[in-house]
Amino acid sequence: MTGQRHDLGASFARLTRMMIDAETPILRAHEIEMWDYTVLSALESAAAPTQAELAAAVHRDKTRLIPILDRLESRRLLSRTPDPTDRRNRVVALTDEGRAVLASCRVDIRAMEAEFLASVPPAKRRTFIEVLNQLADLTAPGRSQSDDRE
Amino acid sequence: MTGQRHDLGASFARLTRMMIDAETPILRAHEIEMWDYTVLSALESAAAPTQAELAAAVHRDKTRLIPILDRLESRRLLSRTPDPTDRRNRVVALTDEGRAVLASCRVDIRAMEAEFLASVPPAKRRTFIEVLNQLADLTAPGRSQSDDRE
DNA sequence: GTAGATAGTCTGCCCATGCATATCATTGAC
């Protein structure tokens, strides 16, 4: 077809495993786990209005999310505050400290990614990243085009 | 950096999930499971000289691989034959029927992938696939450049 | 007020996975 050798799914799965292997030691150096990082990242652009929405955003069962939130809250990396307009809801938001931890992890991960992509010529790399983000956002209700910056 | 919004890992993970969701009903229509397809695909280019090597290739525990091989062998989709030069080893190979099942799954999956990539302009798509395969092969000892065809 | 719905929490069940061990057949070194 287009010189395509493997299934897309196989390639994505292999790359996912590579990135997990590369990120795990980085996160451990910052004393957080993969799920912690996923949750903190999900809160970066905006606080989650409910825990159920946060659970859906990170594709995790809401009951399994609770111990993670407990741990992150006890470490003051995020806050759970009752929504004043509906006190059943807990608004989950990053604290300044949580934002700082996320940022420092992000620096190391960006460096790892840059090294990982080093063998790809810059023009192709830009196209690759662009298409990657476009495809990943196909059904993702997350960030819109408006926060393309950074 | 390069207009990069998400972590590579997050994007790859999301795309992997998308492809699993898209492939699962296709494979079910062909009456095989994801692991079956993974194993059959791993045997496509060449038979596995030992089951341990096959297990490593598909990143699965060797003891957990056995029931899968049992099932596929009982359905005549692959064969386990003792290696004449070392009869402890079982050479795992696709049968003609296994190759046919794999091919028919592949047709449907390729169609699904084409639809998935439809929104990407052809030139960018080619670059994307090229870089994707290059990156996925970074540490992968699998196929070499020589079978770029298809 | 009462009743029903919903968010968060806790608990337990079931399944898949990784890992470690034991067994058996086979091989190779001695």
Place this chain on the structure above:
DNA sequence: GTCAATGATATGCATGGGCAGACTATCTAC
């Protein structure tokens, strides 16, 4: 020949995940 090493297999253990049910607090409808 004996013996250590190896491949395939079976089994059990611990972990982690999805999911369902129950319970509490809270909200909305009436």
